[in-house]
Amino acid sequence: xxxxxxCIPCFFKQALDIFRLLKLSEDLQKRILDEISTxxxxxxxxxxxxxxxxxxxxTIKKFTQIQDPLREYKVQSNLVVxxxxxxxxxxxMNLADLMKLSGxxxxxxxxxxxxxxxxxxxxxxxxRTLVKSFKHFQFQQFLTHLESAQTILxxxxxxxxxxxxxxxxxxxxxxxxxxFAVRGKPVINDVTEREAREIKMDEVAxxxxxxxxxxxxLLESSSPKFREIFHxxxxxxxxxxxxxxxxxxxEAPLFFLLQIKCSVxxxxxxxxVGDIVLIKSSKFSHHAxx
Amino acid sequence: xxxxxxCIPCFFKQALDIFRLLKLSEDLQKRILDEISTxxxxxxxxxxxxxxxxxxxxTIKKFTQIQDPLREYKVQSNLVVxxxxxxxxxxxMNLADLMKLSGxxxxxxxxxxxxxxxxxxxxxxxxRTLVKSFKHFQFQQFLTHLESAQTILxxxxxxxxxxxxxxxxxxxxxxxxxxFAVRGKPVINDVTEREAREIKMDEVAxxxxxxxxxxxxLLESSSPKFREIFHxxxxxxxxxxxxxxxxxxxEAPLFFLLQIKCSVxxxxxxxxVGDIVLIKSSKFSHHAxx
Numbered sequence: 415x416x417x418x419x420x421c422i423p424c425f426f427k428q429a430l431d432i433f434r435l436l437k438l439s440e441d442l443q444k445r446i447l448d449e450i451s452t453x454x455x456x457x458x459x460x461x462x463x464x465x466x467x468x469x470x471x472x473t474i475k476k477f478t479q480i481q482d483p484l485r486e487y488k489v490q491s492n493l494v495v496x497x498x499x500x501x502x503x504x505x506x507m508n509l510a511d512l513m514k515l516s517g518x519x520x521x522x523x524x525x526x527x528x529x530x531x532x533x534x535x536x537x538x539x540x541x542r543t544l545v546k547s548f549k550h551f552q553f554q555q556f557l558t559h560l561e562s563a564q565t566i567l568x569x570x571x572x573x574x575x576x577x578x579x580x581x582x583x584x585x586x587x588x589x590x591x592x593x594f595a596v597r598g599k600p601v602i603n604d605v606t607e608r609e610a611r612e613i614k615m616d617e618v619a620x621x622x623x624x625x626x627x628x629x630x631x632l633l634e635s636s637s638p639k640f641r642e643i644f645h646x647x648x649x650x651x652x653x654x655x656x657x658x659x660x661x662x663x664x665e666a667p668l669f670f671l672l673q674i675k676c677s678v679x680x681x682x683x684x685x686x687v688g689d690i691v692l693i694k695s696s697k698f699s700h701h702a703x704x
Numbered sequence: 705x706x707x708x709x710x711c712i713p714c715f716f717k718q719a720l721d722i723f724r725l726l727k728l729s730e731d732l733q734k735r736i737l738d739e740i741s742t743x744x745x746x747x748x749x750x751x752x753x754x755x756x757x758x759x760x761x762x763t764i765k766k767f768t769q770i771q772d773p774l775r776e777y778k779v780q781s782n783l784v785v786x787x788x789x790x791x792x793x794x795x796x797m798n799l800a801d802l803m804k805l806s807g808x809x810x811x812x813x814x815x816x817x818x819x820x821x822x823x824x825x826x827x828x829x830x831x832r833t834l835v836k837s838f839k840h841f842q843f844q845q846f847l848t849h850l851e852s853a854q855t856i857l858x859x860x861x862x863x864x865x866x867x868x869x870x871x872x873x874x875x876x877x878x879x880x881x882x883x884f885a886v887r888g889k890p891v892i893n894d895v896t897e898r899e900a901r902e903i904k905m906d907e908v909a910x911x912x913x914x915x916x917x918x919x920x921x922l923l924e925s926s927s928p929k930f931r932e933i934f935h936x937x938x939x940x941x942x943x944x945x946x947x948x949x950x951x952x953x954x955e956a957p958l959f960f961l962l963q964i965k966c967s968v969x970x971x972x973x974x975x976x977v978g979d980i981v982l983i984k985s986s987k988f989s990h991h992a993x994x
Binding site: 426430433447459 | 709710712713714716717720723730733734737738739741742744745749
């Protein structure tokens with residue numbers, strides 16, 4: 415997905431949201447926003463929004479001299495979701511329900527704005543989600559592809575949310591080779607190998623890094639190993655808006671599972687802000703057999 | 705009022721709102737946003753937000769080569785409000801009600817976002833407003849000052865809204881000298897001398913220009929004549945957020961009448977977004993007699 419003009423104010427808002435968590439001085443915040451401003455004239459609307467996300471986060475790292483500014487927040491998110499799922503009857507849920515839950519878990523970065531993840535609030539949100547109707551939830555189509563797939567690439571998004579992803583993968587039919595993709599370097603609250611290992615993702619999938627710090631998947635910036643897995647998987651499930659924004663035009667056997675968080679993505683997907691969607695990519699295509 | 709970091713994304717959103725009305729090409733919009741980006745690093749947080757408003761609008765004028773880009777919108781706003789007040793029983797209203805109505809008329813630039821001012825929508829909004837409770841509406845204090853004032857300076861804000869201002873001035877006690885201040889050059893949809901004359905503001909007040917194109921009142925950039933009137937008036941009523949943002953720290957016999965449109969002003973005023981307020985300036989001070 416390309417960048418729209420409406421994304422420009424949003425880039426600055428995203429930085430402010432991160433600042434709030436980091437409790438930076440106003441002077442430092444202003445200096446970071448000043449540097450972000452200088453990127454705008456060089457940022458083409460044909461770029462993908464997460465390319466700016468990457469630059470914003472690199473700037474925050476540079477000015478704060480912290481290599482993983484939201485590390486603590488990611489650890490806390492994982493812990494809270496572990497507690498929350500203990501209160502939900504996960505073993506009795508079917509795959510469709512777990513995928514809805516995992517889509518709802520994509521809500522984690524909404525909560526980020528308030529500075530902490532409240533267990534009670536999250537639990538309420540998830541319970542409300544499970545009784546909601548899902549307009550764009552192409553589960554049967556997904557299941558058909560899942561059943562015939564040998565190799566599945568599951569592309570993670572936020573820490574915390576990844577705990578739900580783990581439970582989803584646990585419910586996949588047995589005998590599949592599953593990769594769980596994480597960001598190559600810390601970027602915002604996205605799951606990296608470190609947080610994936612901490613929640614024992616490696617017990618249900620092979621963890622693979624994109625090798626890149628974009629909060630999405632830019633194939634041209636990814637490692638050769640990641641690209642190889644991407645191009646040889648029979649089915650790819652990409653979580654969250656960032657992955658949608660970078661992969662929506664890539665021809666691959668892709669499904670997207672996300673909560674729509676802005677009007678730009680809503681327009682692109684033909685959904686509404688707040689919707690949790692599971693959709694087959696409009697560019698869905700099986701990889702050409704080599 | 706100083707500028708806060710939250711104002712930065714908002715500057716870009718304000719430009720986008722104006723673009724929507726002007727139906728500019730995406731390429732031109734991007735070029736204007738690019739130029740606005742270059743101002744950010746040179747814009748101090750100790751500046752007042754309307755100083756950036758002025759620069760944004762100057763940039764739009766420069767790129768579009770139109771000297772009054774929202775002229776048509778201002779004419780339409782005046783016409784719609786003239787029609788709307790015919791449907792309200794203005795003669796039977798007291799000054800307090802008219803001031804509430806005029807505060808509600810400050811809503812005009814909310815409507816701007818949708819591209820036109822709908823008569824029916826505005827009428828509904830105004831009727832709902834008149835039955836609402838007003839938390840910060842210091843009318844009795846205002847009235848006391850009004851009664852003893854000989855010279856009153858009424859600082860206008862948006863076109864359209866100015867029609868209500870005219871009706872408010874008509875209800876002032878007789879025998880006062882009333883000035884109605886307008887912007888010195890077109891800026892956004894703010895009322896200038898042209899639109900003030902078109903609604904016959906000169907029948908109820910002497911029209912005076914600030915001599916400046918800031919969407920607020922920056923005394924240091926105003927004409928000597930405006931400054932003289934400002935410093936010799938017994939009472940000043942400033943309409944809207946822009947005038948609040950530029951005048952909230954000026955020691956003068958000031959009252960502000962506005963609808964709170966953003967969380968930054970809400971925090972400064974200790975009100976809530978959406979509130980219509982009439983407040984005595986925290987720096988209220990009678991001018992030293994010369």
